[in-house]
Amino acid sequence: MSERRYNWRLLPAVLPVLLAGWWLAGGSPPQSPPDEEYIGSETCLACHEIHPAFSRTAHAEQECEDCHGPGGKHLESGGDDKSIGFSQRPASRYADACLKCHGREPGMALFRTSEHGRGGIACGSCHQVHPEEPGFGLLAGRELDLCSGCHPAALASFRKPFHHPVLEGTMECSDCHNPHSGDQPPLRRMVVGTEENCAGCHADKNGPFVFEHAPLEISSCQSCHEPHGAINARMLRRTDVAQLCLECHSRSAGLAASQPFSFHDLRSPRFRNCTTCHREIHGSNVSPHFLR
Numbered sequence: 001m002s003e004r005r006y007n008w009r010l011l012p013a014v015l016p017v018l019l020a021g022w023w024l025a026g027g028s029p030p031q032s033p034p035d036e037e038y039i040g041s042e043t044c045l046a047c048h049e050i051h052p053a054f055s056r057t058a059h060a061e062q063e064c065e066d067c068h069g070p071g072g073k074h075l076e077s078g079g080d081d082k083s084i085g086f087s088q089r090p091a092s093r094y095a096d097a098c099l100k101c102h103g104r105e106p107g108m109a110l111f112r113t114s115e116h117g118r119g120g121i122a123c124g125s126c127h128q129v130h131p132e133e134p135g136f137g138l139l140a141g142r143e144l145d146l147c148s149g150c151h152p153a154a155l156a157s158f159r160k161p162f163h164h165p166v167l168e169g170t171m172e173c174s175d176c177h178n179p180h181s182g183d184q185p186p187l188r189r190m191v192v193g194t195e196e197n198c199a200g201c202h203a204d205k206n207g208p209f210v211f212e213h214a215p216l217e218i219s220s221c222q223s224c225h226e227p228h229g230a231i232n233a234r235m236l237r238r239t240d241v242a243q244l245c246l247e248c249h250s251r252s253a254g255l256a257a258s259q260p261f262s263f264h265d266l267r268s269p270r271f272r273n274c275t276t277c278h279r280e281i282h283g284s285n286v287s288p289h290f291l292r
Contacts, residue, residue, distance in 0.1 A: 037072035163229025209283030
């Protein structure tokens with residue numbers, strides 16, 4: 001057996017790549033030894049009054065400087081040096097402090113590569129680190145209000161006649177979206193066994209089926225449905241069901257799906273509601289034409 005040899009001369013070129021991969025996976029970037037002194041939380045609290053509710057949070061178990069960094073320079077300047085606070089730091093530096101602990105949690109390790117992370121959204125935009133009323137996730141407000149502040153179009157869709165019950169408080173945006181991850185844009189939560197997070201609630205529509213409807217295989221639920229809300233029943237993208245079906249099942253040859261049989265006279269109302277006969281439209285274990 002030949003002896004395995006390593007070319008150690010390549011290490012200086014490879015090491016930065018390995019460190020970058022580790023950092024993107026949630027580790028904190030390597031820090032050089034601080035040239036400032038740590039002053040301890042008791043010194044911080046001599047000037048900074050923190051609401052008593054803070055003691056009921058997990059953050060209270062940490063020292064102030066675990067998140068803010070050494071406070072010697074801040075103390076020497078009489079508080080004029082603001083570099084210890086996060087308001088003067090870019091969002092990426094804010095994330096560095098939080099991900100030192102939270103980067104090990106499932107779903108948060110990829111925050112830097114997510115749309116929020118790349119978009120410069122700071123953790124404090126949605127979370128309140130020193131809350132007066134600590135709640136789930138230390139959110140700075142109601143989840144819907146926080147999300148709709150940047151996503152008003154989604155809020156408008158929830159006000160349409162047929163919608164997911166977010167305004168009613170039965171669902172939250174985070175039931176479908178993971179705000180800290182970038183695995184499935186747009187920040188969709190993963191559901192085991194499928195790329196569609198809709199299956200988390202609508203498992204009967206996901207299969208597996210012997211005969212599967214092509215949109216579920218090659219596209220997504222959004223081929224036919226609006227994800228947040230619509231003016232049409234079942235949140236369909238078209239008012240007329242036949243109109244939606246004919247976008248693929250056209251009478252023009254060579255399109256994505258098979259043509260309707262010749263006896264389907266679309267001038268007659270009885271043939272314009274395709275799901276009257278093709279009831280199992282998401283997939284069937286009996287009929288390749290999804291007949292009931």
